[in-house]
Amino acid sequence: MQKIFITGMGAISSIGSSVDEHLNALRTGKCGIQKARFFQSRYAEDLVFGEVPFSDDQLKEINNLTSQKEFTRTTVLAVSAFKEAIHNAGISAELLKSDRTAFISSSTVGGMCYTDELYSDANLKAVPSNYARSYEGSDHTLRITKMFEIGGIMDTINTACSSSANAIYLGARLIQTGRADRVIVGGADSIAKYTVNGFNSLMILSDQACKPFDENRSGLSLGEGAAYLVLESENSACDKTKIAELTGFGNSNDAFHPSSTSDNAIGPILSMELALKMAEIKPDLIDYINAHGTGTVNNDITETYALNTIFPKVPPYNSTKSYTGHTLAAAGSLEAILSLLSLKNNELYPSLRCEAPIKTHLSQPISEFGKKELKNVMSNSFGFGGNCTSLIFSKCI
Amino acid sequence: MTFTDEFLTGDYKIHSQNSFTAFEPSYSETIPSSLLRRMGKAVRMGIGAALPLMDRNEKLDGIVIGTANGGLENCINFLNQIIDYDEGTLTPTHFVQSTPNALAGQLALMSKNTGYNVTHVNGPLAFENALLDAMMFLEGKITKTSLLLGAVEEISNYNYNIDLLAGRYKSDSVTNDYLIKSQTNGSICGEGATMFVVSNDANNALAKIVDLKQINFPTKSELEIKLNQFFIDNELTLKNIDLLVLGNNGDIQFDFLYDDVKSFFPADIEYVYYKNFVGDYRTSSAFALFLTTHLLNGQLQNHIGIEGNITKTPKTILIYNQFEGIQHSLIIVESIEHQKRNQIITSKYI
Numbered sequence: 001m002q003k004i005f006i007t008g009m010g011a012i013s014s015i016g017s018s019v020d021e022h023l024n025a026l027r028t029g030k031c032g033i034q035k036a037r038f039f040q041s042r043y044a045e046d047l048v049f050g051e052v053p054f055s056d057d058q059l060k061e062i063n064n065l066t067s068q069k070e071f072t073r074t075t076v077l078a079v080s081a082f083k084e085a086i087h088n089a090g091i092s093a094e095l096l097k098s099d100r101t102a103f104i105s106s107s108t109v110g111g112m113c114y115t116d117e118l119y120s121d122a123n124l125k126a127v128p129s130n131y132a133r134s135y136e137g138s139d140h141t142l143r144i145t146k147m148f149e150i151g152g153i154m155d156t157i158n159t160a161c162s163s164s165a166n167a168i169y170l171g172a173r174l175i176q177t178g179r180a181d182r183v184i185v186g187g188a189d190s191i192a193k194y195t196v197n198g199f200n201s202l203m204i205l206s207d208q209a210c211k212p213f214d215e216n217r218s219g220l221s222l223g224e225g226a227a228y229l230v231l232e233s234e235n236s237a238c239d240k241t242k243i244a245e246l247t248g249f250g251n252s253n254d255a256f257h258p259s260s261t262s263d264n265a266i267g268p269i270l271s272m273e274l275a276l277k278m279a280e281i282k283p284d285l286i287d288y289i290n291a292h293g294t295g296t297v298n299n300d301i302t303e304t305y306a307l308n309t310i311f312p313k314v315p316p317y318n319s320t321k322s323y324t325g326h327t328l329a330a331a332g333s334l335e336a337i338l339s340l341l342s343l344k345n346n347e348l349y350p351s352l353r354c355e356a357p358i359k360t361h362l363s364q365p366i367s368e369f370g371k372k373e374l375k376n377v378m379s380n381s382f383g384f385g386g387n388c389t390s391l392i393f394s395k396c397i
Numbered sequence: 398m399t400f401t402d403e404f405l406t407g408d409y410k411i412h413s414q415n416s417f418t419a420f421e422p423s424y425s426e427t428i429p430s431s432l433l434r435r436m437g438k439a440v441r442m443g444i445g446a447a448l449p450l451m452d453r454n455e456k457l458d459g460i461v462i463g464t465a466n467g468g469l470e471n472c473i474n475f476l477n478q479i480i481d482y483d484e485g486t487l488t489p490t491h492f493v494q495s496t497p498n499a500l501a502g503q504l505a506l507m508s509k510n511t512g513y514n515v516t517h518v519n520g521p522l523a524f525e526n527a528l529l530d531a532m533m534f535l536e537g538k539i540t541k542t543s544l545l546l547g548a549v550e551e552i553s554n555y556n557y558n559i560d561l562l563a564g565r566y567k568s569d570s571v572t573n574d575y576l577i578k579s580q581t582n583g584s585i586c587g588e589g590a591t592m593f594v595v596s597n598d599a600n601n602a603l604a605k606i607v608d609l610k611q612i613n614f615p616t617k618s619e620l621e622i623k624l625n626q627f628f629i630d631n632e633l634t635l636k637n638i639d640l641l642v643l644g645n646n647g648d649i650q651f652d653f654l655y656d657d658v659k660s661f662f663p664a665d666i667e668y669v670y671y672k673n674f675v676g677d678y679r680t681s682s683a684f685a686l687f688l689t690t691h692l693l694n695g696q697l698q699n700h701i702g703i704e705g706n707i708t709k710t711p712k713t714i715l716i717y718n719q720f721e722g723i724q725h726s727l728i729i730v731e732s733i734e735h736q737k738r739n740q741i742i743t744s745k746y747i
Contacts, residue, residue: 037596041484042483042484043484050642062448072679098590099623108496110518112472114477114504115476115480116480117477118476119476119477119479119480121558121559121562122473122476122554122558122559123477123554123558124558124561126409128562132559132562132563133563134636136465136466136467136518136520137465137497137518138465138518138519138520138523139520140429141519142520142613142723145613145614146613146614149614150613152521153529153611154519154611154613154683155517155519155522155526156517156518156519156526157515157516157517157518157521158496158497158498158516158517158518159498159514159515159516160496160498160500166515170515170533171531173530173534174533174534174638176533177533177536177537179529179533193479193484194475194476194479196485197475197478197492198489198492198493200487201486201487201488201489202489202492202493202692218426235580251513251514251515252511252512252513252514252655253459253460253501253502253505253510253511253512253514254505255505255506255509255510255511255515256506256509257491257506258499258502258503258506260492266511267511270511288406296665303613322610379573382491383494383498383499384498384499384502385498385499385503385505385514386494386505386506386514386729387498387515388514
């Protein structure tokens with residue numbers, strides 16, 4: 001089987017506009033969840049968000065996209081992280097044009113981040129807005145494909161909160177089956193009235209910054225951002241610096257409920273077991289887990305149960321959503337990158353705001369910064385619709 | 398479209414509205430009424446097409462769905478509530494039902510299928526991407542492995558209006574038997590759900606997917622080069638194709654592209670259209686595969702709705718579809734009798 005190497009990363013979220021800024025935030029315990037400065041909503045006052053600290057116009061300016069009137073915030077965030085990833089991996093403009101270069105992205109809200117414009121356009125209330133052709137979930141993928149003239153396969157996934165973890169999975173399969181030599185994989189989502197009202201109607205939004213794995217957690221905090229990784233085959237990566245190898249991935253469905261996970265964690269356990277099986281390693285060789293850890297009552301108890309079921313001794317774990325908020329479709333790839341920062345630097349970052357760990361199971365997320373030799377790390381993503389995906393990254397030997 | 402059995406026996410209704418709405422069954426034998434009430438049309442149609450098929454097959458190893466937009470009616474309902482009630486207290490049903498992965502999730506739930514589960518939303522390539530995903534899942538599997546593969550799209554005021562603003566629909570209505578000939582700006586909106594079981598086991602197979610390819614933003618010469626390369630990669634020549642299934646939709650701005658592709662083939666190449674049956678929607682190529690599977694088995698060739706030039710039962714079909722000249726897709730499908738390759742995908746229709 002073809003090996004899959006990670007050769008580049010790019011990220012933007014509330015804690016940074018580059019991978020280096022993310023590393024710095026993790027090391028200093030900087031949390032990006034606070035009162036929104038730019039998001040307009042009646043919930044902007046009551047709730048806190050992991051908002052990227054720039055307005056749409058500022059983001060366009062920073063990324064030289066001011067002339068792109070049809071680009072939504074989701075697309076601009078995606079371009080920002082995409083550019084960093086290909087630059088980091090040294091993928092030239094010419095190489096992007098190759099039909100052996102693929103692009104798999106993901107989004108949940110996609111171009112629907114402009115809820116008011118969408119309302120107007122969908123109900124034919126006024127002259128069409130700038131975004132009349134930008135609402136589809138795949139809009140950002142197509143615009144990036146065009147802008148960077150990507151020559152190979154392109155795809156957009158939506159498996160809710162596990163979307164970009166599945167983009168990584170699919171990208172790896174393209175390489176393994178010989179359909180691509182290099183694939184840029186990830187996802188993007190921006191904070192939108194649509195999503196905020198959706199999660200609010202489910203009563204799973206916390207009014208304070210989320211407290212994953214805390215006994216008194218009260219829900220999740222929504223975030224936004226984009227994150228892309230460059231996956232390459234051994235031949236394509238050649239003598240480049242390889243950040244890590246993607247050694248395992250598993251996908252399953254919890255088949256329990258449209259918007260919550262089962263008590264006995266069927267889906268989460270299956271996806272982790274499949275990833276372990278593929279990586280051909282025993283659970284005790286996992287040195288760190290980046291948990292899905294949303295901070296909802298349901299997710300964190302299920303995930304804790306799953307970890308205690310699979311691992312004889314649960315390895316150090318945290319939820320980096322305590323830094324970034326839940327970035328939805330971007331979460332899988334963003335957290336893959338944050339896991340890779342741990343792996344690369346042999347560092348464990350504390351899970352923020354877990355004051356009293358969940359009582360019913362053996363559970364204590366990482367509470368302080370620490371150094372530890374890491375070889376294999378796991379990243380979990382579970383979504384609405386029962387979609388569960390686990391990834392394992394290993395140091396290159 | 399009509400429901401399968403009616404369609405196969407030639408029961409076929411002519412549409413004359415400015416959108417071709419699906420003729421839905423009652424679902425009473427498939428979906429409990431308590432669940433049905435809460436389901437949006439996309440989820441309902443998808444489940445109505447998929448569950449009977451899943452029931453007729455052994456336990457499947459997963460579910461792969463392509464849908465550009467998922468449950469749009471619920472999406473717009475929720476959106477309208479957000480604005481009309483100024484983000485007041487809303488009920489979550491519309492939100493949960495509007496997510497594009499709601500169908501694959503609901504199918505997993507109703508069939509207790511904890512296997513592989515992915516939803517592709519890549520616009521006009523969403524079904525092709527789902528098919529590619531399924532092929533990759535099956536490749537390398539040593540034991541018999543089968544997946545549910547399907548696509549769904551629904552017409553809602555939301556996408557109708559948005560696509561109307563984008564100039565994608567005709568300003569006047571045409572009947573579906575006149576759609577291809579109409580040759581004015583835009584097409585007619587359609588919808589539907591199409592489901593298959595795909596497997597690496599050739600037993601009882603109805604057709605074999607040889608390969609598929611997507612081509613984005615090509616010039617005419619690039620399209621020809623990449624199409625030829627696709628055939629070379631599969632050790633085929635254009636002469637191996639004995640029928641083209643073409644995505645013409647009556648839009649004068651882009652239908653010439655189908656003539657371009659047709660011109661790459663021998664002048665007497667046979668062809669049929671498919672959007673005259675179902676109208677235009679992002680994942681209509683799933684219906685093209687459904688039609689293709691039947692044609693390869695000597696069915697539907699003489700169906701009253703068939704338009705094109707087909708005189709014999711084809712053995713190797715190329716499905717070609719494009720969206721506004723930007724995304725192009727090619728799928729080669731062979732009859733089972735004709736198979737000579739080792740990569741086999743079964744497709745069973747409902």
